[in-house]
Amino acid sequence: MPRSLDGLVLAPVADQAPGQVGTRTRFTYHERDGRIWAEYAGGDVVHGHLVGTRDGDRLDFRYVQLKHDGTTSCGHCVSTVVELPDGRVRLEESWQWESQPGSGTSVVEQVG
Structure with missing residues (x-):
């Protein structure tokens, strides 16, 4: 199993649609x-x-968020944990909103 995610900080490698x-x-x-x-x-x-x-x-989780415009949204995501050649962690994600229409894929990687 890849190493623990505990304490790791990750960031998306690309911007999603506005408001996400x-x-x-x-x-x-x-x-x-x-x-x-x-x-x-x-x-x-x-x-x-x-x-x-x-x-x-494999990660399986639900997410909820509050945006600057005061709206909230939630959804479900399944991610695969990948260890990169430089030792950092990448999550390859497949997500779907539950509070609004929409779904997609994204990638987040360990910062630093």
Whole structure:
């Protein structure tokens, strides 16, 4: 199993659509006993939280966020944990909004 996500800070490698996470968003991950959670903020997002589980290199979680315009949104994401050649961690994500239409894929990588 790839190393623990606990304490890692990750950021998207590309901007998504306006009002969503982007390259200025930072996710701080926590992991314990197969459970994962994270706080995130930056760009259009004031506060965001995700919570879910990890089984090997697969994450399955739900997320909820508050944007600067005062709106909230939530969704579901399944991610694959990949260790990069330089030792950093990448998450390859497939997500779908539950509070609004839309779905897609994204990539976040460990900062630093």
